[in-house]
Each structure stands twice: as C-alpha cells, then as structure tokens.
Amino acid sequence: MSDTPLAIGIDFGGTSVKAGVVFRGNIIDHAPPISTQDFDSPDALIEAIARVVEDLCARHTGVAALGVGMPGFVDFEKGVVYNLTNVRGWEMIPLKVRLEALTKLPVVVDNDANCMAYAEWKRGVGRGYRHLVCLTLGTGVGGGIIANGQMVRGARHGAGEVGQTSIDFRGRRGHYGNLGALEDYIGNNEIAAAASEAYHAAGIHKSAADCSPVALATAAHGGDPIALAIWDDVAEKLACTVMNCCWLLNPEAVVIGGGVARAGDLIFGPLTSHLYAQLSGPFKDHLMILPARFGNEAGMIGAAAMALEAAGFPPEP
Amino acid sequence: MSDTPLAIGIDFGGTSVKAGVVFRGNIIDHAPPISTQDFDSPDALIEAIARVVEDLCARHTGVAALGVGMPGFVDFEKGVVYNLTNVRGWEMIPLKVRLEALTKLPVVVDNDANCMAYAEWKRGVGRGYRHLVCLTLGTGVGGGIIANGQMVRGARHGAGEVGQTSIDFRGRRGHYGNLGALEDYIGNNEIAAAASEAYHAAGIHKSAADCSPVALATAAHGGDPIALAIWDDVAEKLACTVMNCCWLLNPEAVVIGGGVARAGDLIFGPLTSHLYAQLSGPFKDHLMILPARFGNEAGMIGAAAMALEAAGFPPEP
Numbered sequence: 001m002s003d004t005p006l007a008i009g010i011d012f013g014g015t016s017v018k019a020g021v022v023f024r025g026n027i028i029d030h031a032p033p034i035s036t037q038d039f040d041s042p043d044a045l046i047e048a049i050a051r052v053v054e055d056l057c058a059r060h061t062g063v064a065a066l067g068v069g070m071p072g073f074v075d076f077e078k079g080v081v082y083n084l085t086n087v088r089g090w091e092m093i094p095l096k097v098r099l100e101a102l103t104k105l106p107v108v109v110d111n112d113a114n115c116m117a118y119a120e121w122k123r124g125v126g127r128g129y130r131h132l133v134c135l136t137l138g139t140g141v142g143g144g145i146i147a148n149g150q151m152v153r154g155a156r157h158g159a160g161e162v163g164q165t166s167i168d169f170r171g172r173r174g175h176y177g178n179l180g181a182l183e184d185y186i187g188n189n190e191i192a193a194a195a196s197e198a199y200h201a202a203g204i205h206k207s208a209a210d211c212s213p214v215a216l217a218t219a220a221h222g223g224d225p226i227a228l229a230i231w232d233d234v235a236e237k238l239a240c241t242v243m244n245c246c247w248l249l250n251p252e253a254v255v256i257g258g259g260v261a262r263a264g265d266l267i268f269g270p271l272t273s274h275l276y277a278q279l280s281g282p283f284k285d286h287l288m289i290l291p292a293r294f295g296n297e298a299g300m301i302g303a304a305a306m307a308l309e310a311a312g313f314p315p316e317p
Numbered sequence: 318m319s320d321t322p323l324a325i326g327i328d329f330g331g332t333s334v335k336a337g338v339v340f341r342g343n344i345i346d347h348a349p350p351i352s353t354q355d356f357d358s359p360d361a362l363i364e365a366i367a368r369v370v371e372d373l374c375a376r377h378t379g380v381a382a383l384g385v386g387m388p389g390f391v392d393f394e395k396g397v398v399y400n401l402t403n404v405r406g407w408e409m410i411p412l413k414v415r416l417e418a419l420t421k422l423p424v425v426v427d428n429d430a431n432c433m434a435y436a437e438w439k440r441g442v443g444r445g446y447r448h449l450v451c452l453t454l455g456t457g458v459g460g461g462i463i464a465n466g467q468m469v470r471g472a473r474h475g476a477g478e479v480g481q482t483s484i485d486f487r488g489r490r491g492h493y494g495n496l497g498a499l500e501d502y503i504g505n506n507e508i509a510a511a512a513s514e515a516y517h518a519a520g521i522h523k524s525a526a527d528c529s530p531v532a533l534a535t536a537a538h539g540g541d542p543i544a545l546a547i548w549d550d551v552a553e554k555l556a557c558t559v560m561n562c563c564w565l566l567n568p569e570a571v572v573i574g575g576g577v578a579r580a581g582d583l584i585f586g587p588l589t590s591h592l593y594a595q596l597s598g599p600f601k602d603h604l605m606i607l608p609a610r611f612g613n614e615a616g617m618i619g620a621a622a623m624a625l626e627a628a629g630f631p632p633e634p
Contacts, residue, residue: 073599082599131472145565147471152464154567155448156599159464161564166595169484169557178560178595240486243495244561247478248462250471278483278495282390282399282473 005064007308008056008105009300010049011112012036012070014086017045019052020297021060022304025123027297031056042093050102057103065311066105067303068095069115076157079109106311112299113160114151116292117144119302120255121151122315124293131251134292135162135242137260141183147249163187167240182241186234188213188260194233198226217263231266238267239274246275246283257292264291322381322630325373325422326621327366328429328613329353329387331403334362336369337614338377339621342440344614348373359410367419374420382628383422384620385412386432393474396426423628429616430477431468433609434461436619437572438468439632441610448568451609452479452559454577458500464566480504484557499558503551505530505577511550515543534580548583555584556591563592563600574609581608 004024011018017034020027031052039045057063072084079096099107110118117134120126121144126134132146141163145152152159163183164176171180184190195211204226209215219227242254261267268289276284294301309315321341328335334351337344348369356362374380389401396413416424427435434451437443438461443451449463458480462469469476480500481493488497501507512528521543526532536544559571578584585606593601611618626632 073597131476143565147464147469147476148467150465150467152469152566154464155569155603156567158599159448159565159567161567161600164564165561166557167483167486169554176595176597178564179557237486240483240496244482245565247481247495248460248476248562248565249469250473250476250478252472278493280390280493282475283478286472 005308005313006060006062007065007067007304008053008063009115009302009304009307010066010068011115011296011299011303012068014071014084017049017052018300019049019056020300020304021056021063022301025119025301025305027300029056029059036087042089046093046095046098047102050099053099053103053105057105063105064313065108065304065307066099066103067108067110067115067305067307068099069112069299069303070095070109071112073158074109074111076108076110076114076153079107081109106307108303108307108310110303110306111142111157111160113142114144114153115302115306116142116257116294116298117146117160117255117302118151118306119294119298120257120292121146122305123301124255124298125290126253126255129252131249132253132255133162133242133245133249133251134255134257135238136258136292136298137186137238137256138258139188141187141258145245145249162241162245165241165244167237182237185237186260191216191230191234191260195227195230198230202226213260213263217266220263220266228266231263232270234260235267235270236274239271239278242271242275242289243278246279246287250283252286253288253290255290255292257294257298261291322625323377323379324382324384324621324625325370325380326432326617326619326624327383327385328432328616328620329385331388331401334366334369335617336366336373337617337621338373338380339618342436342618342622344617346373346376353404359406363410363412363415364419367416370416370420370422374422380422381630382425382621382624383416383420384425384427384432384622384624385416386427386429386616386620387412388429390475391426391428393425393427393431393470396424398426423624425620425624425627427620427623428459428474428477430459431461431470432619432623433459433574433611433615434463434477434572434619435468435623436611436615437574437609438463439622440618441572441615442607443570443572446569448566449570449572450479450559450562450566450568451572451574452555453575453609453615454503454555454573455575456505458504458575462562462566479558479562482558482561484554499554502554503577508533508547508551508577512544512547515547519543530577530580534583537580537583545583548580549587551577552584552587553591556588556595559588559592559606560595563596563604567600569603570605570607572607572609574611574615578608
C-alpha cells in the first residue's frame, strides 16, 4: 500500500462499461468490460458494476474512492443520471447512492467529457493551468471547462457542451433543435458523410470504410486532395468554436482529444492558422493548443482523480 | 459616516469620463463629466480624473475605494490598460498605480463590460446567482461571466467578449479578423444599416435618425412590419450567441442590458422563443432571461462595488 491511495475509474459507454484501478494517473489493472446490452434494467447493470468493483478491490488493497463517467446529463452533486441517449431505461437513476450502498466506497458520478477534461487537467497536458478548455472529438463532440482553477459545471451541471454550440445561426437543425451545432458537422459520421459526398461528386468510388476519419487521415497523409480538403474543412469549423471559447473564457490552453483528433497535424495545423487569424493579442499570445495526452483511458483516469479529490484526498503529486 | 463605506465609480467612455459616489448600489453624487478630447495625453487626463476624485472625497467623508471601468482590454491584476480603441495614446498605461499615487485610495481597474456585469450581479437583477452571463448591447456588444460564484476573467483578463464570438463561421470579417462576430450584426450601427437597407429595398425613404434603434423600436411598437422584422432578426442572432453561452456555461440567468436592450419585448419576446427552441432541459429549465436593472450608471456602480470588495470590504447587504 502506498501513500497515494488507489481509486477505481469507470467509463460507462453506450456499448460497454470499462473499469480500471488508477494509481497516480496510470491504470494499473483493468476489469473485463461489461456489455451494457446484456442487462435488462439499470438495477441489474449497477449490480454487475458493483461486482466488478468488488473484484478489483479484492485484488488491490487501498482503493479509496470510485468515479464514474457517464455518456449523458448527470446531476453531479446528487450523482443522479438524468438520462442516457443510447442506453435503455436510464432515466433519473440515483447511481451514486446505489453504488455507495453496494460498494461502501465514496462515489462521484459525472459526465464523461468532464471526466476526460479532468484527466487532462490533473494528470495530462492541461496540468497546472487555471483556465482551460478541453474538447473531445468523436461520434459526438464533448467538452469540459476549467476557470479560476475550478471545474465549471453550471446551474444544472450541464456546462461544457462545446459540441452543441453553433457555428451557423441558420445551420443544420440538431438533436435538441439547435441550429448549426458543431457536432452536426464534425462528428465522426458527419465527416464520413461529407467525404463520401465529395468523392462521389468527383466521380470517385469509395466504400464507407474508406470515408472513416482514420482512412481519411491516411489518405490525406498520402496527398489525396479530397481528404486534405475534408480535414481543412473540419479544422475551419472547429476553429470557429474554439475561437468562441477563447473570446468567452480567455483560456491559457485548449486541449483537443478523442478519435478525430488523432488526425494530428491534419487538424492542428489548419486549426491553429484559422484560429490565430481570428483572435486579438490577449487571447492568442501564450495560448496553447494541445493534443490530449490520454486516449480511451481518459474517462477512467479522470473519474478516478475526481473521486479521490471529492473524497478529501489532496491532488496527487 | 455609515457602516457601509462609500466608493467612487468611474465610467471611462470614448467621449467622456463620468464619476459618481456610490452607496449600496446607488449613485448619491455625480461629478461633472470630463471630455476625453480636452486632454492631449493620458497623464493629463489621469490628473484631471484624480482632481475629480479629490473633489468628490472632499464632499463625502468615508470614501474607501475607487473603481474604474475602461472601454478596452485591461490587465485586471496589475491595473494596466493595454489599449483603448477610441482614445489616442492609451497604450500600456499603469492606471491603477498612477491613480493610487494621486488619490491615496485603493484602486481597481477593469473592462467596462465586466463592471456592468458586476453591477447586475452584486446590486442588480443578477443578485445571488452563482452562474451568470451578462450582455450589454450598444455600439459594441460586451459581456461578463460569473461561474462558481466568481467573475471569470481568464488568462489575460480578456474573458467575456461575447460580442466577438461568431454566429456564422463564414460570416462578416470583424475588427480582429474574426468571422461572423455578433457585434458586427447587432451593434447599433449595424442595426441602423440593416434597417436603412430594408426600407430602401421597400422603396421607403427614411433618414438615418429614423433608423436608430430608438426610432426602430417606436416604429415597431406602431406596427411597422420592416421595423418588426429588424428586431426579430436581431433577436434571432442574439439567441444564437446566448444559446452558445448556455451550452457552454449552463448559467442560472442571462442578463441583457445596454441601449439596444431598451427595445424591451421587441427583443426579449423573440429572443426567448428562438432560444428555448434550441436548448435541452437542464439548460432551459429554470433559466432566467432578465433585462438589466441598471442603464448608463451600471459601469460606475459595478466599478465601485468591485473596488470595495477588492479593498477587503464584505459585499454590501
């Protein structure tokens, strides 16, 4: 047992629930993933999660807290999950209370994008910053905001929904009725659809797989002009939202992660030039645009760090 | 002399500098305004301001602090004015240090929109909220943000530039190179230009005065369809930016003030409907959209309140 306690971080996804034991920002043990579809009710799934936690605690002494990142709106204070878009039956579930009763650990429940932001802020490339915006680009576009050295959760714990903000006041109508949401242009599927359309218009046949962000990154690195144009387009739209965050929050750094961000320089190059052309001095001088350190494990690492701090353990060295 | 100390608030505008003695959010004495154009150098103007402060202090015992709201970027911690767009020679002026030396009062210097936001937060319709966004609509569009019960100023004290955020990623190019800035659509002059164009297109002759926001409000209240369409258009664009603030910050309330906001229901009606159609539950339930309490005096009241708190006096009852 060490001075720095262990925590368990859980990344609750639309298809599987992953759990890991975290020590100073490193996952030192993984539980086998649970498939969310194997369980008919939230109760049954919560009990399965609790058993996984028990197994991990049995293998590691000194687990002091449990953090859970959820793919939906969460009342952070009460630990109640309002609803999940992709998992049946999850409405107004008091997850924190249920898990605390079953595991006897102090539990924190937050939105998954907040957990990722927390991971980067406490253990990743955002460490030490007091004013930080984190974005995660995947099927959806999520985010988390740190201002004055604190996580900004807002009135109902919904803050940081970067992907729902608009880049076009008369743009596409999104899931919540919002017009021009960034997510509706640069989510995984929207990038693939734009690429498919561009290839088709050029008379080039491409499969769906050829239009995935990963395939488009490979094509662009090989000099494919259509793929390059797609990434520039993604960067231009992303720059609009990042710029808005900068004018509003004047962060020291913007951290960008998630699958789409793995396109690397294809995004970060044009993003930076579109962005810097649209900011004045105090907003761009010293501004850092940083690729995230963590990939798929960010949610677990962030949830674990958040749980330890909420349980009264000081930030790890 | 009372238990609650007095403070002097200064509203430094592009054409004049106004100063008032503030007691619990009320201006109990005004100094005659100083014309900024009467002074060749920042030094001369600063000395004139100090004389005005001395005069006010001579008339009121118990003045404990001095707050100044500036129309430009300010380093809040150091009290240095980076630059003013509309007043010659104001670049890197250590206003706080200069005024403290001349007046012997503790001085706070901040951006004017932050002062207005502070006034509404501490003494106006935003009182008691921990998560608040304030906008001020005039020639420019400014703002201030409160999150977790603290003013958000950001890395270089620039946060809250709501008017510079984009509503259209390929929109008009603004002062800082930014595309689609809200201010470039709904600033006073832009509203007047849009109205002038709409009347002209309809074959109706209108003078420039007929196209001012005040005249357009009168015309719209009289049923003029072109004026009504202009206000709906302003509200639609404003809704985009307010919506973005809500998704990002999930505030309890949004306070809207400034000259343009005096159009009242002409703006607040369509703004609310455009806005609520584009937000999900946790972002719109309980969300308050509030007309500001203070008009032209907001800057003085906010600067004074900020100065008192910075000088260690607890928030007034």
